[in-house]
Amino acid sequence: MKKGLYARIMIDRQTMSDDMITSWFDMFTVFEPLQMRVSTYKKGKTYKYNSNVFLKEVLKSHFESTRATSSLMNNTANSMESVSITSGYYADNITWLTIKINENTYNISGMQLIQNLRKFIAAHGCIVGYVHSGYDDFMQNNEDIDYYKIYGGDLTKVKYKEDPRFKGEKIIDIEPNPGHSHIGHGIWFGSAWLMWFGQGYFNYIPKQVILAQTYVYSNKAISDDVVEVQLYEKIEDYAKIKNREIQQRFRDELAIDRVAHQLPMTGYIDLTDPLCEIKDVDNQKYLIYYLDKNGELTIKSKSISSTRYLINY
Numbered sequence: 013m014k015k016g017l018y019a020r021i022m023i024d025r026q027t028m029s030d031d032m033i034t035s036w037f038d039m040f041t042v043f044e045p046l047q048m049r050v051s052t053y054k055k056g057k058t059y060k061y062n063s064n065v066f067l068k069e070v071l072k073s074h075f076e077s078t079r080a081t082s083s084l085m086n087n088t089a090n091s092m093e094s095v096s097i098t099s100g101y102y103a104d105n106i107t108w109l110t111i112k113i114n115e116n117t118y119n120i121s122g123m124q125l126i127q128n129l130r131k132f133i134a135a136h137g138c139i140v141g142y143v144h145s146g147y148d149d150f151m152q153n154n155e156d157i158d159y160y161k162i163y164g165g166d167l168t169k170v171k172y173k174e175d176p177r178f179k180g181e182k183i184i185d186i187e188p189n190p191g192h193s194h195i196g197h198g199i200w201f202g203s204a205w206l207m208w209f210g211q212g213y214f215n216y217i218p219k220q221v222i223l224a225q226t227y228v229y230s231n232k233a234i235s236d237d238v239v240e241v242q243l244y245e246k247i248e249d250y251a252k253i254k255n256r257e258i259q260q261r262f263r264d265e266l267a268i269d270r271v272a273h274q275l276p277m278t279g280y281i282d283l284t285d286p287l288c289e290i291k292d293v294d295n296q297k298y299l300i301y302y303l304d305k306n307g308e309l310t311i312k313s314k315s316i317s318s319t320r321y322l323i324n325y
Contacts, residue, residue: 103198
């Protein structure tokens, strides 16, 4: 396993409860926390970990504040690990649950942590979630040339584009990378080793389309509301050519980038009104996306046009 594990789950904030938040930190503190930080506690500064203070302030901040971030950390010279909850930053009604552990912790507790993630999602559901190599997730989404070199990347294999912030400067173009990520309407769109998709995601990419991907290592509905997809067998084998091909094919078959490129980063999730539907047209199945006046995805009731893609499922 190279450079640890990174996992993120996105949930509808309205489904949060005291029990969910408490179980998140209980199940996923696989390291000994040294520091804590709650954005609404003492100006969001980092303090020595105190379990009673932390849970009290976490529950208060995420139910009383529009925006809130809470983290447990083990940041030392040899380790940067964290488990956190972030609410309201990209969309008021979306909460992100995030875990980052290093290689040593993964070797000891990684498989148990992944099983805990499965149990958590089975109990509480999600909009979308994913698990991937922490190192590869960083490299697939890093645009900084210097950081890419520092972390051992091969610059002969990347593409460049002009930095939109600084005229004449170049950055790495991550769009060709099979593992690059997008945020649209406050949720993640991408392709990773292990993923979960829930009802909130099916508004963007229908459940039937996800379940139809049979070339992956496993693909199954783990409940009426959640589909689990594992692209290939071992998380550490992300760089194998066959696995990269599967990772890219998954995002192509689901039109992940087409969807994400039409979404603003911020926004909302409306679980009762779809942004897309599968329809039969002239004995062929099409995925229909509804668009607003600017050509961006919107809910059906507010759309003024649509676009469609032929699917073979």
